[in-house]
Amino acid sequence: MLFKDQVDFVRQHIKKNKLRVFMTILAATMGCAFLIVLASIGFGIQDTMRKEILQDQAITQVEVFPSENEELNLKEIKAVPFIGAIVQRTSMDTMTSFHFEDRMMSGDLRLTDMKEEEQSNLKLSEGRLPKNESEIIVGYHFAKNLWTDAERIKVEEGVEEADLPKGYEKSIIGKEVSLSLQPYESDGAFPERWDFTVVGVMENPAKDWIVDSSILMDESWLPKLTAAYEANGEQVPEIYTNTKIYTSSLEHVKSVTKDLKDMGYNVFSVSEQLEQIDVFFMAFKIGLIFVGTIAILISSIGIFNTMTMAVTERTREIGVMKAIGASPKLIERLFLMESAWIGIIGTLLAIVISYAVSFLANWLLPLVVGAALGEDEFSDLSITFSLIPWQLVLLASAMSIGVAMISGWRPARKATKIDVIQALRQEL
Amino acid sequence: MSSETGGKKMIKVKQVNHTFLIGKKGKEKKVPVLKGLSFEVEKGEIVAIIGKSGSGKSTLLHTIAGFMSPEQGSITVNGQETANLNETERAAFRLNNFGFIFQNFQLMPGLTAFENVELPLKLKGISAKQRKASVKQMMDKVGLTEVGDHYPNELSGGQQQRVSIARALITNPPILFADEPTGSLDSETEQDILLLIQNLNQTLGVTFVMITHDEEVASIAHRTFKMRDGELVKGDLQ
Ligand SMILES: Nc1ncnc2c1ncn2[C@@H]1O[C@H](COP(=O)(O)OP(=O)(O)O)[C@@H](O)[C@H]1O
Ligand SMILES: [Mg+2]
Secondary structure (H helix, E strand, O other), X not given: OOHHHHHHHHHHHHHHXXXXXHHHHHHHHHHHHHHHHHHHHHHHHHHHHHHHHHHHOOOOXXXXXXXXXXXXXXXXXXXXXXXXXXEEEEEEOOEEEEEEOOEEEEOEEEEEOHHHHHHOOOOEEEEOOOOOOOEEEEOOXXXXXXXXXXXXXXXXXXXOHHHOOOOOOXXXXXXXXXXXXXXXXXXXXXXXXXXXXXXXXXXXXXXXXXXXXEEEEEOOHXXXXXXXXXXXXXXXXXXXXXEEEEEOOHHHHHHHHHHXXXXXXXXXXXXXXXXXXXXXXXXXXXXXXXXHHHHHHHHHHHHHHHHHHHHXXXXXXXXXXXXXXXXXXXXXXXXXXXXHHHHHHHHHHHHHHHHHHHHHHHHHHHHHHHHHHOOHHHHHOOOOOOOOOHHHHHHHHHHHHXXXXXXXHHHHHHHHOOOHHHHHHOOO | OOOOOOOOXXXXXXXXXXXXXXXXXXXXXXXXXXXXXXXXXXXXXXXXEEEOOOOOHHHHHHHHHOOOOOOEEEEEEOOEEHHHOOHHHHXXXXXXXXXXXXXXXXXXXXXXXXXXXXXXXXXXXXXXXXXXXXHHHHHHHOOXXXXXXXXXXXXXXXXXXXXXXXXXXXXXXXXXXXXXXXXXXXXXXXXXXXXXXXXXXXXXXXXXXXXXXXHHHHOOOOEEEEEEOOEEEEEOOO
């Protein structure tokens, strides 16, 4: 029998039992769409979280820490391919205060190599990077935390967050600030003061709750600052160094992370985080797909029923077909095609419906959640609740059509086993 | 498929025995239905097998057609020992060698007269264009030109049997089996159908094996075998 004729044959039979076939397709559609939509939530949330991570920090950044009692071998690290910059920021375990007019703030002083900072693409919200030793850049919240003595006392007495003093509200760029040092145990600051010009303000940290009141200054200051301790008869404070490595581009983060790990360092990078998230979501998605598969299996019972009924109903016709020379293989194929057809149409409908549901969810849910929380901001957030990658469509289709064919297989076998003589004896 | 015996003998039935088991499992009774039957049918003959209801005629036909295998004996059709074929080969053999006419026509209710006749050609994998031409020709031959697009339940018994005959002949099989072909028809229609069979036998040279309980129907046969209780009792025995 020509393939076209087989298709015709199947179509004719389906037409004869439109309602029954339609209901079966509906069940198959619902099963498959349920699987796709359910799993799409896993893909969607994963996507949102990945985006969040990539947004939140310098994505080319790789933090590296030596193991205990060991040091970083910079030479060795420099030899790793695709490293763009190695930024080492040094801080001292001491109190560092900055004074401006009648205002003052205690910030985190970091000493660094400005050349490397530049190469690492350090982003500023205002101004530029320092060009000489007397220039510094400050954290985004530096000026806000420059308080007068009166303001400081008020804060110490306790105020609501909204009532916090606004600090210095004009631009700090070009202003001269002076630094004083004071060991934690000591009552007063050293008499020495060092003056600097603020030339740049760093970017607002991506996470709202981070307060950046740090100060970046050229590393050449370190010996001068430590010398002050000796001059005042105090012990030089402990000095910490934090090393961040920046790869030349995002795609090299993974290889650099791996190379540094192989050297025995503790490494923390975006690719590490992403990997952890991916592992978690892989498990999550497998769970969702498993639950969705149950829906497909339930719908397969419908297909099994429909096909069994189809075979029983057509026993006589199958007998006639066999009598006039249809091979058992052909009979089997015709029935398998019918169940496959149910599976394919059901799956196609399911794909269309799933995309529609996914689209609606991504469009409506942020609005609904935003309205519920009374925050307009929320609706602006591009949160992906549901994402349907083609792999998911492929997997769900294969499962849905496969299950349809498997459930049609037994009825089809049954059709081939029909005894011609018995079938012909059936009353019309 | 050419016959090994020179093309003259179309069907050779040798010492065919068959016993049915009836009754409950464990308490079956043996019912011998075919008891050592032997006969031959020549090419181009109309042979009638006549006998009372229950004498085993249909069972005999079913064994020859390959719907079932007899317990014992050999059946050779058109030079082919049918016992040697598997299910799939039997189906193909039937498609190429046999046409069937049944008492209750056995047409596909969902297909038109035209499509019913077309069905064996579809099974053979013949293209729609070629099918259309030969079905049209065959419909004319059996006098169904007008009713091609009617469904079986829109046709009279005689017309349905004509459709069934057309379907049996459409692949040009060398052998046609008819089990009580006029059993469901009134006597006038019966005469039409018998004339048609005679006519087709003469013009196409098809071999007919016809089963009937009716002496009058058997009268169109060249030879008649009489069956009683699973044995051939009288007639042109070989
Ligand atoms: N499948 C079967 N199982 C048991 N007995 C059967 C079966 N088929 C036919 N018979 C019996 O075999 C005998 C012959 O039947 P059949 O060949 O149909 O006779 P006929 O066609 O001459 O009327 C009958 O007694 C019938 O009851
Ligand atoms: Mg009978």
